[in-house]
Amino acid sequence: MMYQPEIETMSLPRIRKLQSDRLSQLVSRLYKKVPFYKNALDEGGIKPADIRGIEDLHKLPFTYKSDLRDHYPFDLFAVPQQEIRRIHASSGTTGKPTVVGYSAADLDIFDEVVARSLVCAGARPGMKLHNAYGYGLFTGGLGMHGGAQKLGMAVIPVSGGMTDRQLMILQDFQPEVICCTPSYAQTLAEEMVSRNISLNQLKLKYAILGAEPWTETIRSQVEKGLQVKATNIYGLSEIIGPGVSQEDQEERGNGSHIWEDHFFPEVVDKDTGEPLPYGQEGVLVFTTLTKEAMPLLRYRTNDICSIYYDKHSKRTHIKMSPIKGRADDMLIIRGVNLFHTQVEVLLQDFSEVVPNYQLLVSRTKTLDEVTLKVELAPAFEKELSRISQDSKNEKLQLLSGNIQTKIRNNIGLGMAVQLMKYQEIPRSQGGKLSRILDMREG
Numbered sequence: 001m002m003y004q005p006e007i008e009t010m011s012l013p014r015i016r017k018l019q020s021d022r023l024s025q026l027v028s029r030l031y032k033k034v035p036f037y038k039n040a041l042d043e044g045g046i047k048p049a050d051i052r053g054i055e056d057l058h059k060l061p062f063t064y065k066s067d068l069r070d071h072y073p074f075d076l077f078a079v080p081q082q083e084i085r086r087i088h089a090s091s092g093t094t095g096k097p098t099v100v101g102y103s104a105a106d107l108d109i110f111d112e113v114v115a116r117s118l119v120c121a122g123a124r125p126g127m128k129l130h131n132a133y134g135y136g137l138f139t140g141g142l143g144m145h146g147g148a149q150k151l152g153m154a155v156i157p158v159s160g161g162m163t164d165r166q167l168m169i170l171q172d173f174q175p176e177v178i179c180c181t182p183s184y185a186q187t188l189a190e191e192m193v194s195r196n197i198s199l200n201q202l203k204l205k206y207a208i209l210g211a212e213p214w215t216e217t218i219r220s221q222v223e224k225g226l227q228v229k230a231t232n233i234y235g236l237s238e239i240i241g242p243g244v245s246q247e248d249q250e251e252r253g254n255g256s257h258i259w260e261d262h263f264f265p266e267v268v269d270k271d272t273g274e275p276l277p278y279g280q281e282g283v284l285v286f287t288t289l290t291k292e293a294m295p296l297l298r299y300r301t302n303d304i305c306s307i308y309y310d311k312h313s314k315r316t317h318i319k320m321s322p323i324k325g326r327a328d329d330m331l332i333i334r335g336v337n338l339f340h341t342q343v344e345v346l347l348q349d350f351s352e353v354v355p356n357y358q359l360l361v362s363r364t365k366t367l368d369e370v371t372l373k374v375e376l377a378p379a380f381e382k383e384l385s386r387i388s389q390d391s392k393n394e395k396l397q398l399l400s401g402n403i404q405t406k407i408r409n410n411i412g413l414g415m416a417v418q419l420m421k422y423q424e425i426p427r428s429q430g431g432k433l434s435r436i437l438d439m440r441e442g
């Protein structure tokens, strides 16, 4: 089933025509309504009439997160204040949050792309959605909520946190679909085991996970731990919120469809800004084609992935690979670029550990060091408890050595591996989880 089959299977030439029409209208409107864009176009010597179609997109300047901060809170809005129906904000690590506004039509689009995503993930009208994304300024909770209602689901607005209550609701209300961050899905799966809740007591079939990077390692853990098919949902407040792209539950592991009738993607070189060919990894950039209140031209998400067309897919819309990480979260350790997902994906080969891990970055004298802290799997801990201390130490040493070698061979980086007891590393309490602990000064 598809939510909007005509749009989701539209031929590529028709998609391009639609995108072209929408882009040229958008540029004219932004030029008139948003001084920031008028100045940016004037400075670049570009007239709205120069943008006749999507093939002219590369002539337009990029928009950066700093532009949103510089125009805090509302100066990038393209409609009068009376037409704004909702405001969200995402808190950065420092300073003021990034603010986004929606008109009534924008909220309709938000509902539409989330409804599309839900169906793509396996949800159907009449099912119940356990919505454990945070409600509030974060777009996750309310974003999923609106789309699910539009689809005809019953939403349970649990929000993040209070794990006991979440588990009670999962058992008592019997939702078929859950949405939350992948790290919180890990927490829920683990807490089911520690509370002796049997999977038969749940009716869950699908999990829709996003808001932070995750890999097949976590997919395996969550799919087994909650007995669900887990898919990836991607999005960012600046573009709309969740529902910019969604993985098809029948094509799991093969990338996510970007709803490109609304959000036009490019992947560009991190340093030069040059658009890269399909399949090549770089910084993901979006142009919102239909938003009214705060449209953005060529917005640099900072997220690293590739985009490509998948001929074998039911839907025609372009796909994106899973996000490897954010360009600004990339570690550079002794000249080697490192994203935590690169380590996470390798952990899948070691049944002795669970993907609860942290990368600790420190500086000794002048050299940067990374230590991987990763937890032992409960079953392996049990196995170890039955053998002598000497053989235990031997096994642990062998294991950390093997993990170290795997990382060195695949990433090209020597890394200390510290095996931790199960449940020693902080868990997600409902929201996004940071897997990197940077202890370097400055």
Ligand code: DLL
Pocket (backbone or CB within 6 Å): 090, 133, 138, 139, 140, 141, 209, 210, 211, 212, 213, 214, 232, 233, 234, 235, 236, 237, 238, 241, 242, 243, 301, 303, 322, 323, 326
């Ligand atoms: O995280 C929107 C969202 C809510 C997406 C619920 C999916 C589910 P922000 O708080 O503005 O919005 O954060 C956006 O989170 O630029 C990525 O770096 C990261 N991100 C979001 N989804 C994924 C994903 C929401 N599926 C930022 N995989 C983005 C990897 C993701 N990273």
